Each structure stands twice: as C-alpha cells, then as structure tokens.
Amino acid sequence: MNKYELAVVVSAKIEDEERAAVVDKVKAYIERFGGQISNVDEWGKKRLAYEIQKMHEGFYYFIQFEAEATAPAEIESRVRIMDNVIRFLCIRQDEA
Numbered sequence: 001m002n003k004y005e006l007a008v009v010v011s012a013k014i015e016d017e018e019r020a021a022v023v024d025k026v027k028a029y030i031e032r033f034g035g036q037i038s039n040v041d042e043w044g045k046k047r048l049a050y051e052i053q054k055m056h057e058g059f060y061y062f063i064q065f066e067a068e069a070t071a072p073a074e075i076e077s078r079v080r081i082m083d084n085v086i087r088f089l090c091i092r093q094d095e096a
Helices: 016-031 069-078
Strands: 004-013 036-051 053-066 085-092
Touching: 004 016, 004 036, 004 069, 016 036, 016 053, 016 069, 036 085, 053 069, 053 085, 069 085
Parallel strands: none
Antiparallel strands: 004 053, 004 085, 036 053
C-alpha cells in the first residue's frame, strides 16, 4: 500500500450542499478502489493563480489516503469527468 494525496479544486459557483456532495463522491471513488482515507484537509475558498473556465476562485481540498498502485489511475479517470471539479492532482507521498 502506497500513500497518496489527492488535491481537488471545486467550483466556487455551486452551493455548499453540492460542494459537499462532490467531495463525498471523490471519497467514495477512493474507497471503491480499495483506498483508506486517513485525512481530509479543507482549505476553503482561495483565489486561483489564473482564470479557469471563467472562474477566479475555487474551494481547495486535500485528501490523504493509502491505496494500491493501480488505484490513482482509476480514481483520476473518474474525477476527470466530474462537472464541478475544476482541477485535480494525485501524487504519491514518499516515506519520510
């Protein structure tokens, strides 16, 4: 099992309930592919470095989880097509 961190930027134009549903759906994808979530860090609304889809702000979430090496590709393929996710990045955390 490897440790990963998934950074997700969610649209600031949606309501709080919708945003919570998007994050829950991402967490469900992680668990569906055998991942165990250890921490969800919500940074809140931040200004984007550049305009994306005519938006200047987004809500940032960082989800740490453990999973097999094949899981991130499966998770990314599902998150990529989610409507309210502006950007995402999944990286493997090195052992310190």
